[in-house]
Amino acid sequence: MIPPPYLTSDPKSFGYPTVHKRWPIIVSDAIKDVEATINANQAEAIKNLGKIIVGKLQKLLQDFKDDAQVRPFTEQEIELNGDLKVYNEQLNAFPPSITWQDGLWLFLECYLYQYMNNFFLIESVEVPFWKTFDVFANLKWLSFKSSEPGVMELAHHYHSLSSQLNLSGATGATTDAKKAIFSEFVEIALWGNATDLSLLAGTTSLEDIQSVQGKNARTANQSKILINDTEKAWNRLLSTADAGDGAVSESTGVHIVLDNAGFELYTDLVFSLILLDLGITNKVTLHAKKLPWFVSDVLIADLSHLLSQIVDPSFFCLNESVQYVHKIVSGYLANGKLSITTSSYWTRPDAFWSIPSCAEASLKSQLEAAQLVIFKGDLNYRKLTGDVSWDPTTLFATALQQLGETKIPILALRTCKADVVVGLQPGTFERVAKEYKAMGDGLWVSSGKWAVISYHKGM
Structure with missing residues (x-):
């Protein structure tokens, strides 16, 4: 019999400080890196789309704090990255109320990096600069x-x-x-x-x-x-x-x-x-x-x-x-x-x-x-x-x-x-x-x- 998975809601698991401390720091550092890139760049289109990415990263930080529900990826996101279908398939198998602070730690951690990557893909449709940007x-x-x-x-x-x-x-x-x-x-x-x-x-x-x-x-x-x-x-x-x-x-x-x-x-x-x-x-x-x-x-x-x-x-x-x-x-x-x-x-x-x-x-x-x-x-x-x-x-x-x-x-x-x-x-x-x-x-x-x-x- 397979034992239960580790959850972000379990105070005895490292998943708990991950969602409350590690992820917010990681995303905050990503924001600083994008902002530094914006400031170092002269192209207005790159600057403007970079600011949109920063806004989405800031919204993600708020979602951690608010314990927001984790959503399926949209059709637009899947069109840009077909690998995301499996995430929606697995989300559909979970309880409908899965949130950042109460979900399978491994799944959510993988989902997080795909979710962040989509910010750069979506904003790069017209300006390719951000498409291959490694925020880390x-x-x-x-x-x-x-x-x-x-x-x-x-x-x-x-x-x-x-x-x-x-x-x-x-x-x-x-x-x-x-x-x-x-x-x-x-x-x-x-x-x-x-x-x-x-x-x-x-x-x-x-x-x-x-x-x-x-x-x-x-x-x-x-x-x-x-x-x-x-x-x-x-x-x-x-x-x-x-x-x-x-x-x-x-x-x-x-x-x-x-x-x-x-x-x-x-x-x-x-x-x-x-x-x-x-x-x-x-x-x-x-x-x-x-x-x-x-x-x-x-x-x-x-x-x-x-x-x-x-x-x-x-x-x-x-x-x-x-x-x-x-x-x-x-x-x-x-x-x-x-x-x-x-x-x-x-x-x-x-x-x-x-x-x-x-x-x-x-x-x-x-x-x-x-x-x-x-x-x-x-x-x-x-x-x-x-x-x-x-x-x-x-x-x-x-x-x-x-x-x-x-x-x-x-x-x-x-x-x-x-x-x-x-x-x-x-x-x-x-x-x-x-x-x-x-x-x-x-x-x-x-x-x-x-x-x-x-x-x-x-x-």
């Missing part, structure tokens, strides 16, 4: 700029490994050495996920985010990885890479369903280089979002922005190792071993349980044929597990529901920033809750200070 871009890159020490350290580490072990072609490392390198970079990608800008509107500070960047921080936080299935994922990659001549080429390689732009995307890129350099896959496909999503989620355009910034002397200090990372990433992009794509499926409101029945056919077939599909971050974890109140000892495979019955091999790398968590040993939840209570108030599961590395082999 400035925050993404300000945060990334502040991550310069972590960027430099990781670049140096990768450069050193590549030189010392002759990783290109995987000729310079034993299987044990490869496994150790893979394990280390899984943790690098894991803690890169702590760089979640949507949390800056809550209890997490930029200093908290920066505190998990770097080798010393990762070493100190190893005990906070409550589930670590890294070895299972490694064995999966090793078995598919060594299954026979051409086995890897016949698969679709490794897929990474991305989470945050900026520093996390940078760690994901370096992780991708390691996967390719070690020779355990011959292709890595990155999956981004189609629209500005959960503040800092990766858009396809964010990849080229990041690559430009890491070699821009006005953004970061010029550094040989960072330039080396840029060169290797660019080379893999050019030869097709590394690619980035998107799908409207990733911005649907439903759990990933629906992948077998609702995902695009090409997406589903790619994931089923993959050596490994790595889901990054909290939102992807919430969607993998349905964002329902599972007992924390529930098996990860059980929480995946229909998705767990497919051939898709899944690895979830997630720092815990929302209520749902599964796969814990008995007593672990209570032990960590007691430990966090001694550190301060709040829910440990939404603190971002603990993490899980959860694997399911597929059927």
Whole structure:
């Protein structure tokens, strides 16, 4: 039996401070960003339509405060974005009185970013400027700029490994050495996920985010990885890479369903280089979002922005190792071993349980044929597990529901920033809750200070 979902009306859920505090701050910051763009622009049409967008964002803030009813998307909105039909279908299945302060947290959070995006689409019919405007871009890159020490350290580490072990072609490392390198970079990608800008509107500070960047921080936080299935994922990659001549080429390689732009995307890129350099896959496909999503989620355009910034002397200090990372990433992009794509499926409101029945056919077939599909971050974890109140000892495979019955091999790398968590040993939840209570108030599961590395082999 599936337990009930988390609601924005439940004071014991992180959904409650989300609607009362986090969302208002996120929308207020969006207003400031649009206003700054208006002030910096000379075109009257852009200015005038920008002011209309600001007005709609201000109305949204008032709707949060008034606990307004959540409405279906209009025909005009659906005409501009056909992906919204599924939102209306799901709204029709809910009680007619669903409001911002009393509804399914996951659904409303997804709905919110689609709702905000529509303001820009509608006002861009005659003036295209706003159509592709990322209202969260400035925050993404300000945060990334502040991550310069972590960027430099990781670049140096990768450069050193590549030189010392002759990783290109995987000729310079034993299987044990490869496994150790893979394990280390899984943790690098894991803690890169702590760089979640949507949390800056809550209890997490930029200093908290920066505190998990770097080798010393990762070493100190190893005990906070409550589930670590890294070895299972490694064995999966090793078995598919060594299954026979051409086995890897016949698969679709490794897929990474991305989470945050900026520093996390940078760690994901370096992780991708390691996967390719070690020779355990011959292709890595990155999956981004189609629209500005959960503040800092990766858009396809964010990849080229990041690559430009890491070699821009006005953004970061010029550094040989960072330039080396840029060169290797660019080379893999050019030869097709590394690619980035998107799908409207990733911005649907439903759990990933629906992948077998609702995902695009090409997406589903790619994931089923993959050596490994790595889901990054909290939102992807919430969607993998349905964002329902599972007992924390529930098996990860059980929480995946229909998705767990497919051939898709899944690895979830997630720092815990929302209520749902599964796969814990008995007593672990209570032990960590007691430990966090001694550190301060709040829910440990939404603190971002603990993490899980959860694997399911597929059927």
